[in-house]
Every structure is written in structure tokens, then in C-alpha cells.
Amino acid sequence: MAKGRIVVDEALCKGCELCTTVCPKDVVHMAMDRLTPRGYHPAALIDPQGECTGCAICAVICPDVAISVYRWVPAGKEAEPVRASA
Amino acid sequence: MSEAGMVESLIYTKPGSLTPIGTHYCPGCTHGVAHRLVAEVLEEMGVREQTIGVAPVGCSVFAYNYFNTDFAEAAHGRAPAMATGIKRLNPGSIVFTYQGDGDLASIGAAEILHVAGRGENITVIFVNNAIYGMTGGQMAPTTLPGQRTTSSPLGRDVETQGFPFKMCEVLSQMDGSAYVVRRSLHDVANIRKAKKALRTAFEVQRAGLGFSMVELLSSCPTNWGISAPAALTWIEEHMIPAFPLGDYKVHPAAAALEKAGK
Amino acid sequence: MAKELLEGNVAFAEAAIRAGCEAYFGYPITPQTEALEHMSRRMPELGRVFVQAESEVAAINMVYGAASAGARVMSSSSSPGVSLMMEGLSYIAGSEVPAVLVDIMRGGPGLGNIAPSQGDYNQIVKGGGHGDYRPIVLAPATVQELIDLTVLAFDLAEKYRWIVIVLADGSLGQMMEPAEMPSMRPIARRPDWALTGAKGRKPNLISSIYIDPAKEEVFNYKLLDKMRRIEAEEIRLRETHTDDAEIGVVAFGTAGRIAQSAVKAAREEGIKVGLLRPISLYPYPYEAVRRLSQRVKSLLVVEMNRGQMIEDVRLATDGRVPIHFYGRMGGMVPMPDEVLEAIRRVHAGETVGLPGVLA
Numbered sequence: 001m002a003k004g005r006i007v008v009d010e011a012l013c014k015g016c017e018l019c020t021t022v023c024p025k026d027v028v029h030m031a032m033d034r035l036t037p038r039g040y041h042p043a044a045l046i047d048p049q050g051e052c053t054g055c056a057i058c059a060v061i062c063p064d065v066a067i068s069v070y071r072w073v074p075a076g077k078e079a080e081p082v083r084a085s086a
Numbered sequence: 087m088s089e090a091g092m093v094e095s096l097i098y099t100k101p102g103s104l105t106p107i108g109t110h111y112c113p114g115c116t117h118g119v120a121h122r123l124v125a126e127v128l129e130e131m132g133v134r135e136q137t138i139g140v141a142p143v144g145c146s147v148f149a150y151n152y153f154n155t156d157f158a159e160a161a162h163g164r165a166p167a168m169a170t171g172i173k174r175l176n177p178g179s180i181v182f183t184y185q186g187d188g189d190l191a192s193i194g195a196a197e198i199l200h201v202a203g204r205g206e207n208i209t210v211i212f213v214n215n216a217i218y219g220m221t222g223g224q225m226a227p228t229t230l231p232g233q234r235t236t237s238s239p240l241g242r243d244v245e246t247q248g249f250p251f252k253m254c255e256v257l258s259q260m261d262g263s264a265y266v267v268r269r270s271l272h273d274v275a276n277i278r279k280a281k282k283a284l285r286t287a288f289e290v291q292r293a294g295l296g297f298s299m300v301e302l303l304s305s306c307p308t309n310w311g312i313s314a315p316a317a318l319t320w321i322e323e324h325m326i327p328a329f330p331l332g333d334y335k336v337h338p339a340a341a342a343l344e345k346a347g348k
Numbered sequence: 349m350a351k352e353l354l355e356g357n358v359a360f361a362e363a364a365i366r367a368g369c370e371a372y373f374g375y376p377i378t379p380q381t382e383a384l385e386h387m388s389r390r391m392p393e394l395g396r397v398f399v400q401a402e403s404e405v406a407a408i409n410m411v412y413g414a415a416s417a418g419a420r421v422m423s424s425s426s427s428p429g430v431s432l433m434m435e436g437l438s439y440i441a442g443s444e445v446p447a448v449l450v451d452i453m454r455g456g457p458g459l460g461n462i463a464p465s466q467g468d469y470n471q472i473v474k475g476g477g478h479g480d481y482r483p484i485v486l487a488p489a490t491v492q493e494l495i496d497l498t499v500l501a502f503d504l505a506e507k508y509r510w511i512v513i514v515l516a517d518g519s520l521g522q523m524m525e526p527a528e529m530p531s532m533r534p535i536a537r538r539p540d541w542a543l544t545g546a547k548g549r550k551p552n553l554i555s556s557i558y559i560d561p562a563k564e565e566v567f568n569y570k571l572l573d574k575m576r577r578i579e580a581e582e583i584r585l586r587e588t589h590t591d592d593a594e595i596g597v598v599a600f601g602t603a604g605r606i607a608q609s610a611v612k613a614a615r616e617e618g619i620k621v622g623l624l625r626p627i628s629l630y631p632y633p634y635e636a637v638r639r640l641s642q643r644v645k646s647l648l649v650v651e652m653n654r655g656q657m658i659e660d661v662r663l664a665t666d667g668r669v670p671i672h673f674y675g676r677m678g679g680m681v682p683m684p685d686e687v688l689e690a691i692r693r694v695h696a697g698e699t700v701g702l703p704g705v706l707a
Contacts, residue, residue, distance in 0.1 A: 004097075016114030016307075016314040022274055040113065056098045060274045063118025064109060069098040078095040135547040140413075141555075150553050156543040158416045159555035161439050164409035167401065171413025171421070172543060174397045175371060179545045197409070200402040 004054020114314020163194025205262025418542025442556025455679025463679025
């Protein structure tokens, strides 16, 4: 099953599509069925086969820091991420 | 699904050096990437509370809304001078300016030259997108020959409008410069290299080695009139030949900082 | 402290140091370069900050940076250099950070010359830079006043979080006179609003941008309120021989000092003349000038320019009495005899003025 997943913050996503161009598994696509509060089509993880590896390449290119990335890791090896401001 | 002994870990989210506020930048504008890289570096170095940023006039005039650090708003081109005043009065702080190509290379040409010449212990982040973004797409000192802008509608004519300014090349000549490099934000591999360079630049400042600058080749989809993905390609195909990536000045001690994996 | 023979430029620089000035940023320009040179030696001696900037544009922006860091900071320049600083001064006003500037005026306009003049009155007193702001302006007439007003400038700048400009001219900058220097004050603590690194507190922002006009207007009301308080509390002037005067001379700075000699000589000739010398040019002593205009038959304004302060005198008097004008321009310094002659002519019922400067 999927080794990772992403969550796109739709309040921040501006629909620039850059993430969709870099995903090595091609599981990030624009959600054309809805608009964000700012009027953009957001990006979203569309991963029915569970192929996302949590590589975070989409997060690296996202100019709006809208993407949070999760990855399944052995217990005890949780990453110390750079966290959102409290 | 969880296998035995596996947990779902949050491995990446917004760094604490950025505020929760969504930016006003155009969709796909690499300012957002540059901001994020700077914020990640400040966070990883643990210097957020010592940092004072200086915002320019340009698209990033509101940068202070996005960084969780002390910030000053400078007049157009004057950020290096303002940063000089701030750093000299706060020698233990980390001071950076964040400037576009018009701010740094046009109206601020004297200030950037002298801050390098004096070897001020500040870090300049130079966001070069070959155009004036905020004011609607006029020609910048770094606009390419033949590039159409609203003030070079027939394409930049080098006969009457001069040649692009290569700021890394110029500033690397100053003895006060300790770390002057050019990177690009056009793809993931280069974004990662850019982050490393930013880290080295801030370490150079922390070590008191002199002036550091990272020039970041960046996009302006709106004023270039192309899509965000196409803009990144344009950087690769047109800007990199004109502004070659590389290390233009690296103080020997800076090289050591880089090697130590800091 | 004992009196010493001090040159004006050196005096104001040292006075600033005694007042706790932590940083000086400047650029060479005659006739005030001695101040820069004095600072270049003294500030490093004391472990304080000195930078000879690449231009006055850079200098004022370094001042802006240091002021944002909450330090006592100053620059000094002369007329053309001060013109370059106008953008920076407007930003400093719009950010409400304290700063001190000394303008040692010279002949102009343009490159002009290095001789003394008062041609920057409008530029400095009316704000100079863009937007609605008026710096506090103090006009000394002696080296002692230059020292005392420079120290006062730092106190007022800090009290009001505002710009204070000491407006002098090349003769005052260059002359040597006996004067007393105040003793050294300690360096002050940085205020809470300053940029020092957001350790254990919310980030501070120093900025002059209010992109929403409604908010900008609110901010401008705040500045107006500050200026009202300044106008209520910081008026300074000196009046001599005005109690029974029939002619009132109004002059500031060196022109005031020259007029003083002329007034004294005129009194010896039996002419009932007095002198009102504004020391604060902003806030201008309108009330004192108005009261003077109610007692005298005419006023004579003396300036080393084409007639700039005269407009403030007109504002104060509202047409009540004729206002005569004696002025020298371009760096020419009037002699007391010239001013005495002007007083005599006014006393004799003549109109004294310059072409284009209506009496």
C-alpha cells in the first residue's frame, strides 16, 4: 500500500500546477471539480493504487508551502520536521 | 495500512520561520520557493530569534508578513545600506536582505557594490527574474537582449539599452566578498542546491567571514506571459546561458564550512 | 566643565558623542567634513559605529537601519547632500524611528559654493521629503548653542520618536569660539519596539508602508497628533529689546546673530528696534511673532536666502503690519552695517525688499 501521502492546504494552494509536473509517480493532479476560497483549482493527491512514496518532491517545488508530506517509517525513526508556526 | 512496527510520520510541513499567512505572489512564482528555503535554513540553524530581515521595494515588499523574524522595510535599492546600519548596531544578529533585480542592480547598484566592498557581514538573497515584476513588467538591468518587456516593447536593444548585468561576476571581484554564488530555482535538483548555498551563505555570515550573496535565477510567469511550468523551462533554456550557475567567490574558510556538511 | 576654543563642526560631532550617539554615518561635503573626520577618529576609539558611506543616499539609509535597531544615531551633511537624503528622511518619519541630522547650509541652488547660506529653510522646515511630515528643526546662532541644541536634538528625537534637524550654516560650522562641552552620558538601552532579534517576543516590524489608504490616513492622524504635541511643548526663541520696539527684526541662526549687532547699533542711534530670534523653526513661534506684530509698526525679516522664513512671519502676522526684507543670497554673508542700514531705511519710512519678495 502507499508508503506516503500528501495533504494540500487548499487555503494556500494557488493552482500553479508545478507539483503536477514533478511527481515521479504522477499521482498529483489538479482537482477540476472544485475551487479553493481564492478561486483556484487546487492540486490534490489522486492515488487509487497507493503509489505515493512520500518523496516530498512536490513539496520542494511548491511556492506556497501548501503541501505537507507523510511517510510510513519504522517506529522510532520519526522525522523531526520543520513544523508550522504554532 | 500499517505494517508491524511502522508509523506514519509527518516528514515535511511549513517551517516555523514562516508565518501562516498565504502569500500574495502570483501562482507559480518562485519567490515562494526562495522564501521557504530561507525559512528552512534559519530554522535548521536555530537562528530565527537572532535574525533581522530587510525587505526591498518590489514584489517582495511584503516579505515581512511571511517571515517570523524582526523585519525592516527599506527604500528602493537601499536595503544593503539599511542592513549595514542594523548589523553594525546588532553585531550578534543574522541580517539578510532580500532583493529583486531592479532593486539590487538598478537603483541599488551603488549600495550593493559598497556593501560587498566593505565586506559587511550580511547575506544578500538576490532574486533575479530578468524583469520588474511589481510595477508590471518593465525592463530590468538583467533583462536579456531581445527580451520584450513593457519598456522594451521591441525587445531589448543592446545598442541603446545596454547589456544584462552579471552581478555575481561583478561582486566576486570585491575583496570584501566571502561567498558569492549563483543558483537556480527551475527544478527540484537545483532548488536543493540553492538551499545548500543559502545555508553556506548564512554560515559564512555567522562565522564573520564577510559579504555573502546567493543569486537565485527565478521566474515571473505573469510578466513573461507564459505558464508557471513554461517559465521554469525558460529559466533553464534562456537565463542559465546568460547567467551561468556556479561559485564566483568562495573564501577558503567558506569552502571548509560547506565541506563540513553544515 | 571649562570653556575651550572649539570649531563648530567638531563641536557638534563631539556633543553628539557626549549625548550618547552610538552611530554616525556620513559622507564628505564641504563645509562640514570636519564632523565626519572627528567621528572617524572618536567613534572607533569609543567602540561605537562609524561608516563613511558611499553617498548621502546610503548614509541616511544606514541611519534608518541603525535607528530601526533603536540606537541613538545621526548624520550630518550640507545642502546638496541633504537634498539626496530627502527620501530617507521621509521613510524615517513614516516609520517613526528617532534620528538626528545636522545640515550645515551652503550657497546654492545646485552645486553652488561652499560659503554659508540659509537657503535650505523651506526644504528642511517644511519637510523636504515627500508626504505630510515636519521634522523638529533647531537653529543655533553660536557654537555653544550648536552644542546644546545637538544634545537636545537626541533627547527630542527619542521623546517623540521623530526626526530632529539642527539647521546651521557654513560660518557656524567653520568658526571657532569658546564653548563648554557637556559631560559624557552612558549609552542608552534599546527600546522594546526596536529590531534586535525576536528572542522571546513577537517579531518587530519597522516600516512606512500602509497600502490601504484608509489605514494610511489613520496613521497620518497619529502623526498630526504627535506634531500638535510638539507644537504645544517645543517652541524655543529669544527676544531682545522688543518690549518698546517700533521695528521688529525677525531672523534666525547666523542672520539672527548679525542682526543682533545691528539692533544694538541702531539702539545706540536712538531707533527703537528689537530682535525676535526663533530657535525652533519647527515648531515655529507664530504666537510670539503675532504678539510682536501687535506692538510694532513694521517688521524687518533678515535672511541669508531669497526670503523663505518671511512666509512664516507673514502667516503669523496676517497682514497686520508691513513686512520688510533684507537678504543676501548665494553664500554672501550680510555685514552688520548692511542690516543697520536696512533698519535705518525702514525707520525712515522706506520700503526695503528684494525684487519678487513683496514687502
